[in-house]
Amino acid sequence: MPMTVSPRTAVIVVAAGSGTRLAAGEPKAFVELAGRPILARALDPVFRLREPVHVIVVAPPGRLEDAARISRAAAGVADEYVTVVDGGETRQASVAAGLAAVHDSVEIVLVHDAARALTPESQFAAVEGAVSELGIGIVPGLPVADTIKRVDTTESVRDTVDREPLRAVQTPQGFPRALLERAYAAADEPLTDDAGLVSAVGGTIMIIPGHESAFKITTPWDLRRAELLAEETPTFRTGLGIDVHAFDDDRTLWLAGLHWPDEPGLAGHSDGDAVCHAITDALLSAAGLGDIGGMAGTDDPKYENAHGSVFVTEAMRRITASGCRVVNVTAQIMGRRPRFAARRAEAEAELTRLIGAPVSLAATTTDGLGFVGRGEGISVVATALLTAHNTGSHQ
Numbered sequence: 001m002p003m004t005v006s007p008r009t010a011v012i013v014v015a016a017g018s019g020t021r022l023a024a025g026e027p028k029a030f031v032e033l034a035g036r037p038i039l040a041r042a043l044d045p046v047f048r049l050r051e052p053v054h055v056i057v058v059a060p061p062g063r064l065e066d067a068a069r070i071s072r073a074a075a076g077v078a079d080e081y082v083t084v085v086d087g088g089e090t091r092q093a094s095v096a097a098g099l100a101a102v103h104d105s106v107e108i109v110l111v112h113d114a115a116r117a118l119t120p121e122s123q124f125a126a127v128e129g130a131v132s133e134l135g136i137g138i139v140p141g142l143p144v145a146d147t148i149k150r151v152d153t154t155e156s157v158r159d160t161v162d163r164e165p166l167r168a169v170q171t172p173q174g175f176p177r178a179l180l181e182r183a184y185a186a187a188d189e190p191l192t193d194d195a196g197l198v199s200a201v202g203g204t205i206m207i208i209p210g211h212e213s214a215f216k217i218t219t220p221w222d223l224r225r226a227e228l229l230a231e232e233t234p235t236f237r238t239g240l241g242i243d244v245h246a247f248d249d250d251r252t253l254w255l256a257g258l259h260w261p262d263e264p265g266l267a268g269h270s271d272g273d274a275v276c277h278a279i280t281d282a283l284l285s286a287a288g289l290g291d292i293g294g295m296a297g298t299d300d301p302k303y304e305n306a307h308g309s310v311f312v313t314e315a316m317r318r319i320t321a322s323g324c325r326v327v328n329v330t331a332q333i334m335g336r337r338p339r340f341a342a343r344r345a346e347a348e349a350e351l352t353r354l355i356g357a358p359v360s361l362a363a364t365t366t367d368g369l370g371f372v373g374r375g376e377g378i379s380v381v382a383t384a385l386l387t388a389h390n391t392g393s394h395q
């Protein structure tokens with residue numbers, strides 16, 4: 001079936017291994033993890049990505065149909081983006097089979113182990129983003145926590161290896177398509193990861209921070225650990241933001257992401273959009289990422305007259321990178337002007353688009369009381385609710 005949008009990125013999910021060490025009586029990708037196959041769990045974050053990708057699933061020998069059924073179910077209505085191919089004897093041969101099926105339009109290829117079933121969506125987005133930006137190979141990795149000893153053939157300890165410069169690498173590993181194809185065309189000896197093959201042809205590889213949840217399910221203990229993590233209820237986090245701006249008759253009004261050409265504007269270094277600023281603080285505080293001042297710097301020339309949407313978008317980028325997702329956002333405007341009700345729906349739609357989650361807005365006057373009642377300025381209070389799913393390390 002042709003894909004509605006020609007994707008720029010492909011994700012090859014290798015699932016062709018037999019799972020010898022897990023020893024669950026069938027290929028590891030089909031073993032259930034908290035009620036769903038490991039392969040389905042591994043595909044979930046791929047389908048949470050904002051932009052469509054070509055998803056290539058590499059199936060265990062003789063099990064193409066089973067892999068296709070699970071993959072189609074995980075894809076739901078987006079199953080036109082899924083291709084399933086037969087795997088090979090080794091992981092390397094399986095990746096090569098996946099690579100041969102990549103759609104013409106694809107420029108970036110991510111290779112992912114189905115066995116890393118709890119890898120967060122943010123890790124896929126971060127790898128893809130870094131490949132796109134830098135045009136080199138990108139590998140997620142974590143500092144090595146254990147002390148590492150070098151031994152000789154008799155297991156006698158020779159010395160302790162400095163672990164400072166070591167990283168334990170995960171997947172997805174991402175590459176410019178042409179570079180990965182060149183590496184696979186030249187591959188002569190088996191290596192344990194794709195970045196190794198790319199290095200062998202002189203490609204540059206950079207490590208970005210990996211995630212504790214992206215561990216590989218190898219043994220029964222790993223599977224049990226993954227089960228308990230998958231069943232964990234999401235952690236909810238609320239945030240609060242307040243912003244106040246005085247009216248400035250020399251400017252026109254920007255509020256809630258909209259231009260109000262006939263209304264007096266708000267004072268400020270930026271465009272004074274108190275709704276966007278309060279929402280930005282609510283989002284950042286919910287994620288534990290500080291506040292708008294720390295993010296933007298109130299005097300930074302870069303933000304002179306900056307639209308409120310700039311701050312909201314930057315906050316969203318940081319929140320997504322931290323593994324959080326927004327559930328909803330609300331804001332209450334206190335002010336005598338503008339008459340908000342007439343454009344409420346328009347403002348809600350604009351902010352909902354920016355944040356990717358429902359935003360509801362309300363407005364009130366304060367019965368003539370205080371600076372707001374005297375018409376000196378506008379005050380906004382915003383709340384945000386976020387969830388941090390299976391992010392283990394998220395505080």
Ligand code: CTP
Pocket residue numbers: 014015016017018019020021022028029058087088089090091092094095112113114115116216217218
């Ligand atoms: N893989 C593959 N084709 C192979 C071997 C491995 O696609 N011939 C995939 C696995 O399905 C897995 C990933 O490579 O998603 C990492 O491999 P590993 O964890 O070693 O899985 P298995 O090979 O299945 O497990 P084992 O080594 O215990 O048999």
Ligand code: MG
Pocket residue numbers: 017
């Ligand atoms: Mg293996």
